[in-house]
Amino acid sequence: MRIDIVNIKAIKVAALEHQGEPETLGESVENFRAWRKESGYSPVANMRTFGLAHSNPEARPVQQFRFDICGEVDADIVANTYGVINKEIPAGRCAKVRHTGSHDTLQLQVNAISRDWLPSSEEVKRDAPIFFEYLNVVPEVAENKQITDIYFPLK
Template identity: 50%
Template structure:
């Protein structure tokens, strides 16, 4: 590694430390001086350094991140009071939260909770920044048994997957099948969102079950199986928005050099936790690429 590469890597690491600190302390006051200390940057220059790397000023970034997490809680924790969500995501009171939310998304938090418009939400919410370079992927080959699942098929824009996910969560809660605390949660990805007509894009959301479920339900949840066999697997910690790029790296870099061939089943994911529960840098997801015997 050259001196220039070392300096760049160190700089990126310091910015990443700030992002992770913000992510983990959203409910606390986040002042520029304290953030500059996390990065070991001069407080006189930190605002410009952060803006140059991330593309928006730190104050705006913090507000949008708070609104991002609040949106997930509104959609996926319908029993939680809006005031509690506001306080947990760093707003001093519900009025300031409602003003900020409506200014960005054009609807109140209550209106969003009743009818989330995820496509409009995505148009206003910038993608989570990706500063840290991925380390060499630690890929393992495992052999798995069949996994019986209850499955809900999403077809349409990738930006509306959260609507389908919310419906699946509601089915899990109301039916009592595949309780999320005891049963694993999966995503099955037959289509690449970057190489597919948005209206033809498919993604399957699934939960582990111990027995077949009744399929005559209003949610459209059906029985299915993730077939057992050999898989290449790699663990990712961080935003789900990085998963597509990691999958592409598996296909582009690892597969040609491995000598392996692919089985006739799509790439799939095992989600260990969820965006409405933990900070995005704490999300843990296992990626599985099915291989021939």
């Protein structure tokens, strides 16, 4: 696993907050996609797509799982019926890992960073959510060809 230490600038995003069982995250993703298409604020063709993991999907109780589905924006969004709100991914240092393959195996990479790499490095996790940048997604590519950058915030 190749890990790069990068500095990111703050990223303004529109976010749909998902709270509940990880198995229902797909419904929230579809709602966010519908908002994105309808609003025009965050066109997929030229704005990045992110996911912010506020909690571990393997943790219990699963009803407390929190994950934000996000699209980069260049202006504040207005109130809407979808529940999409303004947020910001904070600037700072991050460990970055590129993952190729199904999103179902992203947690394995996150676990490898937090359980294996972090304790053996001299780095300390910053109090900010781990986040994912989805560089491509199904149906534009096959599931096993998806590319996702994982950002692990560091002090």
